Amino acid sequence: MAGRSWDESDVRVRANKRGSRPRTKQRPAHDDAVIARVVAVDRGRYTCVVDEDGPTPRTVLCVRAKELRRQPIVPGDRVGVVGDVSGEADTLARIVRIEPRSTVLRRSADDTDPVERVIVANADRLVLVLAAASPTPRTGFVDRGLVAAWDAGITPVVCMTKTDLQDPAEFLEHFEDLDVLTVTTQRATERGQRPEAGLHDTSLEVSPESLDRLRAVLDGHVSVFLGPSGVGKSTLVNALTGSQRATGGVNDVTGRGRHTSSSALALTVPGTRPGTWVVDTPGIRSLGLAHVAEEDLLNAFTDLVPATADCPRGCLHTEDSPGCALDAWVHRPEASPAAPGRLESLRRLLAASRGETQRGDSEKRLGQAIT
Numbered sequence: 042m043a044g045r046s047w048d049e050s051d052v053r054v055r056a057n058k059r060g061s062r063p064r065t066k067q068r069p070a071h072d073d074a075v076i077a078r079v080v081a082v083d084r085g086r087y088t089c090v091v092d093e094d095g096p097t098p099r100t101v102l103c104v105r106a107k108e109l110r111r112q113p114i115v116p117g118d119r120v121g122v123v124g125d126v127s128g129e130a131d132t133l134a135r136i137v138r139i140e141p142r143s144t145v146l147r148r149s150a151d152d153t154d155p156v157e158r159v160i161v162a163n164a165d166r167l168v169l170v171l172a173a174a175s176p177t178p179r180t181g182f183v184d185r186g187l188v189a190a191w192d193a194g195i196t197p198v199v200c201m202t203k204t205d206l207q208d209p210a211e212f213l214e215h216f217e218d219l220d221v222l223t224v225t226t227q228r229a230t231e232r233g234q235r236p237e238a239g240l241h242d243t244s245l246e247v248s249p250e251s252l253d254r255l256r257a258v259l260d261g262h263v264s265v266f267l268g269p270s271g272v273g274k275s276t277l278v279n280a281l282t283g284s285q286r287a288t289g290g291v292n293d294v295t296g297r298g299r300h301t302s303s304s305a306l307a308l309t310v311p312g313t314r315p316g317t318w319v320v321d322t323p324g325i326r327s328l329g330l331a332h333v334a335e336e337d338l339l340n341a342f343t344d345l346v347p348a349t350a351d352c353p354r355g356c357l358h359t360e361d362s363p364g365c366a367l368d369a370w371v372h373r374p375e376a377s378p379a380a381p382g383r384l385e386s387l388r389r390l391l392a393a394s395r396g397e398t399q400r401g402d403s404e405k406r407l408g409q410a411i412t
């Protein structure tokens with residue numbers, strides 16, 4: 042293969058097995074393809090919404106063209122679709138093209154999955170969900186989430202749930218030097234006061250004001266929610282989208298009835314503009330940062346980056362790096378009280394990332410450490 046680079050598409054230039062016509066790389070341009078949004082992927086079937094911001098949005102079930110076989114197509118993707126795009130029952134259309142993606146959210150390989158995977162395309166909000174209490178919020182989760190968002194070019198949002206249980210102000214001080222969008226949510230009433238809510242109707246638990254605030258943050262965006270177990274993600278997603286993930290209800294956009302697969306699912310948000318999506322990623326509580334370059338990791342700490350200009354060349358910014366300017370910076374009188382903690386976070390992440398690169402030690406993987 043000297044002097045020439047090639048990819049898998051070359052391999053497929055060969056006679057059709059069934060012997061009719063030879064395959065070539067000159068495929069029809071599919072000028073007639075309509076643009077659709079992928080909302081769910083399940084065993085080679087792609088549920089797409091055609092005309093998402095037009096007068097007749099409809100759900101179309103698709104397969105993908107053979108030439109796209111090797112490319113991941115994920116929720117959030119915008120694709121070109123040909124064939125029967127009526128959305129009527131028992132029709133099947135075909136995805137012939139993946140539109141350029143504005144962002145991709147990746148999940149690092151880890152012990153549960155050896156392959157790095159794209160999980161969502163075109164998201165522009167990463168909502169890091171934490172509870173003000175129960176479970177106790179941890180700054181490390183936000184630090185890692187901010188790095189993941191920065192790396193993917195996605196705007197992070199910190200969403201503090203359960204503020205009925207605890208005032209989140211003290212926790213949020215940790216991030217006050219960062220220009221991070223923050224939103225708080227709480228439950229409307231005690232369950233006991235709303236017996237009609239029933240045990241499984243979680244949507245009634247979130248206060249209407251909370252939902253208004255969230256909708257304002259999500260409006261016009263494609264958002265992914267990420268958070269440790271038990272912080273109230275499904276409660277929020279259900280309340281916002283009207284889906285009933287936990288109970289297997291019917292969603293009117295996907296028309297799929299039950300969402301049993303564990304892959305991501307894009308849902309519309311009633312009361313927002315067309316083009317507003319929440320991508321639910323069941324089972325994914327962390328993204329892993331193994332694929333994030335060290336420099337990008339540092340750049341995510343926008344509050345500390347300016348200080349590194351005074352570090353010696355090649356400074357590793359560890360606690361024992363000679364002349365590292367970061368210590369003095371976070372302890373200067375005008376520094377915020379949160380600054381030393383931020384430096385600790387940065388050093389923990391750097392150490393984890395270096396540990397992994399040097400030793401390949403899976404225990405040290407950032408992927409595991411994010412939650």
Ligand SMILES: Nc1nc2c(ncn2[C@@H]2O[C@H](COP(=O)(O)OP(=O)(O)OP(=O)(O)O)[C@@H](O)[C@H]2O)c(=O)[nH]1
Nearest residue numbers: 202203204226227228269270271272273274275276
């Ligand atoms: N007090 C209070 N409880 C809440 C609030 N939001 C959710 N909860 C409760 O927190 C518990 C966990 O909520 P879930 O929505 O299942 O949490 P989750 O993040 O989806 O958890 P996983 O499915 O494990 O990822 C439930 O008992 C909710 O009723 C809130 O704002 N205030």
Ligand SMILES: [Zn+2]
Nearest residue numbers: 352356358365
């Ligand atoms: Zn340094």
